[in-house]
Amino acid sequence: MRSLVKMINLNEELTPHSLRHTHAKVGLEDIMERLGHSEDDTTRKVYLHVTKI
Template sequence: MNSKLTPHSLRHTHISLLAEAGVALEQNMVSLSHSDDQITKNVYLHVTKEMKKEASQKFLQLMRSL
């Protein structure tokens, strides 16, 4: 882990955790004062391990339901 925490790195972490918790993109945009969703998506939203795990579980459920 990078030992140099900055306000900007905490901002990235905050938004990624909100997205992981299911907070909508539009709400994250408001938190960041962004008017363009591409900035929010491309710069701030990161796929976390938990999000990857959840996607895998959803896919498994989908396949089992076929």
């Protein structure tokens, strides 16, 4: 990933974990499934501050 980030001139401090916040316009259930969360409360605590829903 490091070489790709550099190639497309993004912040070189990005990691695969950084991409976990890129679920734009996706419902909570889809995010939960993608991330493997069994409880929606886990997903809400971690990600709803980003979407401000």
